[in-house]
Amino acid sequence: MEMYRSHVLVCAGAGCISSACKSVQTALMEHIDKHGLGKEVKVVETGCMGPCDLGPVVMIFPDGVFYRKLKPEDAAEIVSEHLLKGKVVQRLLHQPVGQTEKVTSFDQLDFFKRQTRIALRNTGVINPESVEEYIARDGYRALGQALSQMTPQQVVDTIKESGLRGRGGAGFPTGLKWEFTARATGSPKYVVCNADEGDPGAFMDRSILEGDPHSVLEAMAICGYAIGAAKGYIYVRAEYPLAVERLETAIAKAREYGLLGTNIFGTGFDFDVEIRVGAGAFVCGEETALLASIEGQRGEPRPKPPFPAQAGLWGKPTVINNVETWANVPPIILKGAQWFASIGTEKSKGTKVFALAGKVNNTGLVEVPMGTTLREIIFDIGGGIPGGKKFKAVQTGGPSGGCIPAEYLDTPVDYESLSKLGTIMGSGGMIIVDEDTCMVDLAKFFLEFVQEESCGKCAPCRIGTKRMLEILERITTGRGREGDIELLEELSQVIKSSALCGLGQTAPNPVLSTLRYFRSEYESHIRDKKCPAGACRSMLAYYINPEACKGCGLCSKLCPTEAITGEKKQPHVIDPDKCIKCGTCFEKCKFNAITTVN
Amino acid sequence: MKSLDELDKLRQKLQQDMQVRDNDHEVRVTVSMGTCGIAAGAREIVQAMLEELKEQGLNNVALTQTSCVGLCQHEPLLEVARGGEKTTYINVDREKAREIVRKHLVQGQVIKDWTNPEK
Numbered sequence: 001m002e003m004y005r006s007h008v009l010v011c012a013g014a015g016c017i018s019s020a021c022k023s024v025q026t027a028l029m030e031h032i033d034k035h036g037l038g039k040e041v042k043v044v045e046t047g048c049m050g051p052c053d054l055g056p057v058v059m060i061f062p063d064g065v066f067y068r069k070l071k072p073e074d075a076a077e078i079v080s081e082h083l084l085k086g087k088v089v090q091r092l093l094h095q096p097v098g099q100t101e102k103v104t105s106f107d108q109l110d111f112f113k114r115q116t117r118i119a120l121r122n123t124g125v126i127n128p129e130s131v132e133e134y135i136a137r138d139g140y141r142a143l144g145q146a147l148s149q150m151t152p153q154q155v156v157d158t159i160k161e162s163g164l165r166g167r168g169g170a171g172f173p174t175g176l177k178w179e180f181t182a183r184a185t186g187s188p189k190y191v192v193c194n195a196d197e198g199d200p201g202a203f204m205d206r207s208i209l210e211g212d213p214h215s216v217l218e219a220m221a222i223c224g225y226a227i228g229a230a231k232g233y234i235y236v237r238a239e240y241p242l243a244v245e246r247l248e249t250a251i252a253k254a255r256e257y258g259l260l261g262t263n264i265f266g267t268g269f270d271f272d273v274e275i276r277v278g279a280g281a282f283v284c285g286e287e288t289a290l291l292a293s294i295e296g297q298r299g300e301p302r303p304k305p306p307f308p309a310q311a312g313l314w315g316k317p318t319v320i321n322n323v324e325t326w327a328n329v330p331p332i333i334l335k336g337a338q339w340f341a342s343i344g345t346e347k348s349k350g351t352k353v354f355a356l357a358g359k360v361n362n363t364g365l366v367e368v369p370m371g372t373t374l375r376e377i378i379f380d381i382g383g384g385i386p387g388g389k390k391f392k393a394v395q396t397g398g399p400s401g402g403c404i405p406a407e408y409l410d411t412p413v414d415y416e417s418l419s420k421l422g423t424i425m426g427s428g429g430m431i432i433v434d435e436d437t438c439m440v441d442l443a444k445f446f447l448e449f450v451q452e453e454s455c456g457k458c459a460p461c462r463i464g465t466k467r468m469l470e471i472l473e474r475i476t477t478g479r480g481r482e483g484d485i486e487l488l489e490e491l492s493q494v495i496k497s498s499a500l501c502g503l504g505q506t507a508p509n510p511v512l513s514t515l516r517y518f519r520s521e522y523e524s525h526i527r528d529k530k531c532p533a534g535a536c537r538s539m540l541a542y543y544i545n546p547e548a549c550k551g552c553g554l555c556s557k558l559c560p561t562e563a564i565t566g567e568k569k570q571p572h573v574i575d576p577d578k579c580i581k582c583g584t585c586f587e588k589c590k591f592n593a594i595t596t597v598n
Numbered sequence: 599m600k601s602l603d604e605l606d607k608l609r610q611k612l613q614q615d616m617q618v619r620d621n622d623h624e625v626r627v628t629v630s631m632g633t634c635g636i637a638a639g640a641r642e643i644v645q646a647m648l649e650e651l652k653e654q655g656l657n658n659v660a661l662t663q664t665s666c667v668g669l670c671q672h673e674p675l676l677e678v679a680r681g682g683e684k685t686t687y688i689n690v691d692r693e694k695a696r697e698i699v700r701k702h703l704v705q706g707q708v709i710k711d712w713t714n715p716e717k
């Protein structure tokens with residue numbers, strides 16, 4: 001490898017690709033060539049750096065300067081000023097909301113400063129298609145160490161002592177899972193990576209696969225050694241083609257270097273990994289459904305026990321872990337169980353990656369120690385709520401989780417405290433909603449999602465969630481009845497206790513948790529036919545402000561039901577009985593004369 | 599990969615290329631590359647530095663650039679910062695740059711004759 005004085009890291013994560021990072025990269029390379037800097041400056045494509053809403057983003061080392069929202073036209077200036085003369089291009093720096101100063105270096109950004117990156121240690125830092133860069137960052141060293149200096153039992157013990165728990169949802173202790181599988185009788189044994197990631201709003205697994213695929217391969221091989229397996233499968237959803245492609249490249253490179261295959265590190269240990277592409281159904285992320293899908297059967301769950309540790313793939317003992325869980329394994333082996341256990345809270349060790357989405361200034365991926373408060377995550381790292389609006393709640397754990405209102409913002413985030421609040425960590429999706437969001441509508445959104453994704457195998461989930469959805473639809477359209485809340489609660493309890501798999505068992509959670517914290521919103525929908533957040537359209541009345549109306553007549557031409565009348569140049573009026581609340585007039589009036597009233 | 603040793607050797611070789619991305623360099627060499635610096639040949643200094651750093655197998659040196667520091671008559675100039683201690687070399691050329699790597703960066707000897715008289 002050549003030495004370069006400067007590395008230009010161009011984020012090529014999915015977010016930045018969608019904001020056209022490729023053309024920025026091409027332009028940068030052209031200008032670097034033009035100035036003859038090709039031998040001094042190296043351009044590197046990385047996985048997601050995290051602040052996706054600022055994309056395309058670029059980091060320039062060794063200065064660590066961070067440029068955001070780049071266009072191909074900006075390349076000339078970056079090269080001629082920064083790379084050639086060492087002058088930072090001020091106008092391309094990020095200025096965090098509410099701050100008067102621009103930040104020059106990425107480590108000054110609150111967004112990065114407050115993170116502790118373990119699972120994301122390489123994502124956004126290395127070129128995911130280069131096994132060499134992974135090796136330079138201590139890659140495959142943990143595998144080498146495990147194989148040549150540790151017994152399988154020592155590996156299991158290290159993971160157990162580290163306190164690592166599953167990052168895919170339930171938070172089961174990873175070391176215990178490995179131990180059960182190691183002790184189970186039956187062979188061959190298998191190692192499986194759950195990369196289905198079906199939670200709306202979550203994309204940490206995709207980022208790791210796209211940004212640091214080798215970390216998952218290395219961890220799976222370590223597990224293979226610990227439990228006595230020679231074969232691993234990665235189950236990725238088909239909607240993640242870039243992840244599949246980078247994994248394929250990574251597997252090929254690892255085989256080339258003898259890091260996968262036979263006699264790894266000359267220790268006689270064999271291990272190889274195959275990719276299975278799934279159809280991308282939410283229920284296929286459930287472990288028993290996922291294993292069935294790998295076997296070529298329909299991706300439907302089966303009752304547990306037996307657990308996969310006893311009878312998994314083809315009935316054989318199988319460890320199945322989530323992508324982020326895997327990514328934590330190599331650093332634990334390298335730095336030791338005590339190091340990992342020293343981060344986080346008493347019962348939740350290490351860090352967790354969260355995907356911030358919704359009404360928050362900085363959307364993207366953040367990794368913080370367990371026990372960081374919601375307020376720190378949403379306000380300090382996430383930069384707070386845009387547009388001066390008020391924070392209302394955060395939905396954690398996706399469709400299986402629940403919402404947390406403002407009064408609990410100082411809760412430290414770990415498995416236990418979230419479950420006390422009636423929600424879960426889940427995969428780490430955090431959807432932030434502001435005062436304009438109707439909580440009944442939010443619950444309906446998640447229920448619609450699970451209703452569509454239900455595999456239909458058992459009645460409580462198939463029919464029960466349908467009934468719940470009908471009730472919610474009734475409530476949000478102003479047709480709610482007395483007793484609907486009680487009915488929702490009863491259905492929830494029945495479905496939770498009788499559904500076959502985790503999908504049905506958790507489907508009522510968003511409804512239960514919104515009822516817990518925002519019951520009065522349900523009540524005012526039902527009793528007063530009013531949506532307190534002003535979000536449920538059918539409960540609003542459209543009204544023309546006579547002072548603002550210029551009488552242009554546009555609205556009355558567009559109204560599908562001829563509800564609007566008025567003389568030219570005179571204020572118009574809406575007949576509430578004819579109005580079907582389509583919102584057309586509201587959107588189209590050029591004078592903002594039309595408002596909604598609750 | 600035949601052994602852990604083999605991996606370690608490979609890793610050390612590869613790390614040289616990656617160390618640019620570490621943020622905790624022991625030594626930082628800053629070359630002034632304003633228009634004046636570039637005109638005086640700062641680009642060549644960077645090239646020579648890079649070559650010598652590679653030959654010496656030096657890790658943990660960040661080679662960065664800055665713009666004109668206002669000593670235009672002494673260009674090209676470069677600053678070596680180690681810990682809190684800073685040394686500014688003036689009127690550097692390719693050979694001096696290589697010598698700075700060998701003497702100052704490798705052996706820790708400041709070459710006083712080439713430093714900024716005013717500092």
Ligand SMILES: Cc1cc2nc3c(=O)[nH]c(=O)nc-3n(C[C@H](O)[C@H](O)[C@H](O)COP(=O)(O)O)c2cc1C
Pocket residue numbers: 165166167168169170171172174194195196197198199282283284285286287288320321322323325326427501502503
């Ligand atoms: C409906 C449903 C969907 C799930 N989807 C995922 C998923 O997309 N990714 C994932 O890792 N785990 C998912 N899980 C959890 C897995 O069943 C399993 O617990 C997990 O893969 C275990 O890995 P971990 O211990 O590393 O978390 C899902 C569970 C249920 C019930």
Ligand code: SF4
Pocket residue numbers: 283301453454455456457458459461462499500501502503504505
């Ligand atoms: S709970 Fe729902 S998803 Fe799970 S098996 Fe039953 S019908 Fe299928």
Ligand code: SF4
Pocket residue numbers: 544548549550551552553554555556571572588589590591592593594
């Ligand atoms: S479009 Fe607006 S301004 Fe024009 S008539 Fe309708 S309400 Fe009045």
Ligand code: SF4
Pocket residue numbers: 542558559560561562563564574578579580581582583584585586
């Ligand atoms: S909301 Fe739709 S139906 Fe009602 S007045 Fe406006 S355009 Fe007509």
Ligand code: FES
Pocket residue numbers: 011012013014015016017047048049050051052053055057364
């Ligand atoms: S995709 Fe570029 S920062 Fe996330």
